[in-house]
Amino acid sequence: xxxxxxxxxxxxxxxxxxxxxxxxxxxxxxxxxxxxxxxxxxxxxxxxxxxxxxxxxxxxxxxxxxxxxxxxxxxxxxxxxxxxxxxxxxxxxxxxxxxxxxxxxxxxxxxxxxxxxxxxxxxxxxxxxxxxxxxxxxxxxxxxxxxxxxxxxxxxxxxxxxxxxxxxx
Numbered sequence: 088x089x090x091x092x093x094x095x096x097x098x099x100x101x102x103x104x105x106x107x108x109x110x111x112x113x114x115x116x117x118x119x120x121x122x123x124x125x126x127x128x129x130x131x132x133x134x135x136x137x138x139x140x141x142x143x144x145x146x147x148x149x150x151x152x153x154x155x156x157x158x159x160x161x162x163x164x165x166x167x168x169x170x171x172x173x174x175x176x177x178x179x180x181x182x183x184x185x186x187x188x189x190x191x192x193x194x195x196x197x198x199x200x201x202x203x204x205x206x207x208x209x210x211x212x213x214x215x216x217x218x219x220x221x222x223x224x225x226x227x228x229x230x231x232x233x234x235x236x237x238x239x240x241x242x243x244x245x246x247x248x249x250x251x252x253x254x255x256x
Contacts, residue, residue, distance in 0.1 A: 149235045156239020169233040170196055176226055206241035210234040
């Protein structure tokens with residue numbers, strides 16, 4: 088055999104092995120990418136499930152606070168301590184709050200005696216604040232709890248006002 092034949096044989100063997108290795112590497116890479124995508128999808132599903140569970144738990148807590156306020160268990164003086172926290176948090180709020188919403192939230196927090204419409208507006212603004220800031224500070228929940236308590240207290244005030252002969256429960 089001459090040198091050219093040996094070189095061609097060696098070179099073709101090297102090319103064949105390189106193509107085979109490249110094919111296997113490509114196949115393994117595409118399989119791993121598929122597994123990574125599956126794992127990422129599973130992670131998103133688990134996170135979404137935890138987020139839904141957290142929202143349910145928070146909603147139950149919020150409802151309990153509204154209920155306790157409406158039953159007279161919570162009084163305005165019981166929740167006024169949260170005002171200081173809310174004022175500090177709301178003073179730095181930007182998105183999604185507009186300046187007008189931030190001012191209105193603080194104005195409603197400062198009021199001792201809310202109308203039913205004001206209590207519902209406070210609750211709506213507090214929910215908006217909570218949804219935006221709960222990932223940034225756990226104190227965002229205090230804004231929602233305060234609003235829920237004031238909503239319950241206001242419900243009680245108006246329910247008792249409509250039925251003056253009924254004793255408080």
